[in-house]
Amino acid sequence: MLLRKIINTGCLIMMLVFISCTSSSLREMPDSVTGYKPIYASSNEALKTVYTKTAQPTVKAGKIYVTGNLLFQVEQDSGIHVINIADRANPVKMGFIQSAMCREVAVKNGYVYTNNLADLVVVDISNINNVQIKSRIENVFPDLILQSPPALNNGQTTYFECPDPAKGVVIGWQQTTVNKPKCWK
Amino acid sequence: MKKFKHYFLYTCLIIVSFNCSKESASKQSAAVGGAGGSTARFTISGNYLYVVDHTGLKTFDISNPLAPLYKGKKELGLNIETIFPYNDKLFIGSSTTMYIYSVTTPDNPTLVASAQYQIRMACDPVVANETVAYATLRASGPCGGGVSQLVVYNIQNPSTPVLANTISLNNPYGLGMKGNALYVCESDGGLKVFDITSQYNPEFKTTITGEQFLDVIPYGDVLIAQVQGGMALYDVATNPLAPTFIAKINN
Structure with a gap:
């Protein structure tokens, strides 16, 4: 396990080096x-919070997910736009889920699954005006x-x-x- | 010198993967509860969240969202980019290969088949159903071969995908299918619509312009498009082969 960790870290460092x-x-x-x-x-601790902000303009539009009448779009590196499309002709931005380094989103049963830094976080969105982190698995997406x-x-x-x-x-x-x-x- | 060559190739591969993931979008599924775009790295199938990073497939048991469990990683190879679920299968795109995994044992996905592309080092989201898989190969960019394609696989026998067709494209990104329509995003080249009534022989119908299309989710009556700067909605209830613009979401 430790060996695996060392190898993984080694790979990551190599990637960091060679990417760029x-x-x-x-x-x-x-x-x-x-x-x-x-x-x-x-x-990093200050970035490990996920919270609701008022609707934000879309700047770095990222990946999308839909469930029911709610549409989610990643704002690359900063969070997720939440949009109500019940009225197809008049989509309404409901709010913004702030999450540092956000890249990915999936949603099931009122929970958003996303990344916060390199961590997996599960976010309860039952109250979109006050979303809450319910669980976190650290450093699974370095x-x-x-x-x-x-x-x-x-x-x-x-x-x-x-x-x-x-x-x-x-x-x-x-x-x-x-x-x-x-x-x- | 040989060593340098090797390093250079590796760098190239990584840069390709970077460019792809940076510009592309999300996930798509028939799963109850939600759908994402074809370029997603996260997907939910049943009570499991599957995530592809650059080298493999990670499985999370999310039966209890308050206490998800990391079940482990399957190492696949370099430059893994996208994941798409269909029933008990996961279709995974890398820069060289389409992988099909079975999730009949959901906490331990098993490899069913892998199909190597003729074009190496492309960006390649995949969508599929029981019988056909479509992948776009974007070969433009720093390390691509220069020829982009839509590739069509017959997967009636999923353990042996058979290349059924290839169609030239310009600059493809994500794609999506609904009924007899296949939608292919070509960035500023628009959204290409193909009739797939004959599923292994997509027939080009029209190009929707006006946006830089990056990915799509066909979702009932509406086609949701990830576009440069936000999203756009198109009506596909009337005629899936002729999407009509409804609304744009940016500011």
């Missing part, structure tokens, strides 16, 4: 270039939240400072000048 960090010997890396550096969460920055321009190489897992969860990217970047995509 191709050995500079394979590519001429610029000394200084417009790129991105990671923004790290100051505390590779679903791997991060790389948005592309700078279509087709152009994006250079960035490699994320350092030791510094915490990457919650965003800041466009900046990066010197001798080791990562690109």
Whole structure:
């Protein structure tokens, strides 16, 4: 079990390295270039809360799920829009379920199954104005939240400072000048 | 040098998987209680939540939502991207392969078959019923082969899927089926509608434009589309082969 854990961690680190960090010997890396550096969460604990917010505009539209007259759409990295489509011609946003690093959603019997950081969380939505985490299984989806920055321009190489897992969860990217970047995509 | 080549290929594979998962959408099912899009990584089948990460299939017993149980992971391979449930089967798409798993023993899914694509390294959601599986292979992007396709498998014998047809596409993402209609998202190329009355020979009918289509859930009278910037609803009650726009959900 421990061995498995070590192997898994090793794989993850390798993925982190190779996703983004191709050995500079394979590519001429610029000394200084417009790129991105990671923004790290100051505390993971603060991100481990899931709660209702008022309806939010859709910005980074993600995956969708439907049950009954409720439609769910992931807002990538931040949560889930809840929309009532009882009146097909006039869908109404009911609210927003805030969950850091949200990528996926499924719903059954009034419970939303989603990720909060790398954890599976089960969220009771019986009162949509005050959703509650009912259970959590920690760190079961480490590779679903791997991060790389948005592309700078279509087709152009994006250079960035490699994320350092030791510094915490990457919650965003800041466009900046990066010197001798080791990562690109 | 050989070593570098290997690393480079690996990097490429990962980048492909990244690009796919980043841009695509959700899950779809005939299961009572809900449905997702074809590009989902989460799906619920019975009292189980199945999740694909980049390398395998994870099973959770959710009989008691207050105390879900993690039952373990099946290692599948690299670049696993999507999962789609149909009855007692799970259809899993990777960048190279369609896997069919049986969940007759739901806490321990078993491999029924795997079918390797002729195009390697594509983004490939799958939808299926008892007799046919459709997958889109998007080969554009940094590591793709450049030719995108809709592939059709005869799965009347699910342990030996037989490639029945391939149809050229431009830039496919998610897909969905309802009755005799198959919907294929082609991003800014629109939503392509195929007549699948002859299920192994989809016949192109029309393209719906006006949105960048990423995934769809056919849901009774309505086709729910994940589009760039939000969602859009289309009426498919009147004629599934001619979806008509109802509403857009963004702000």
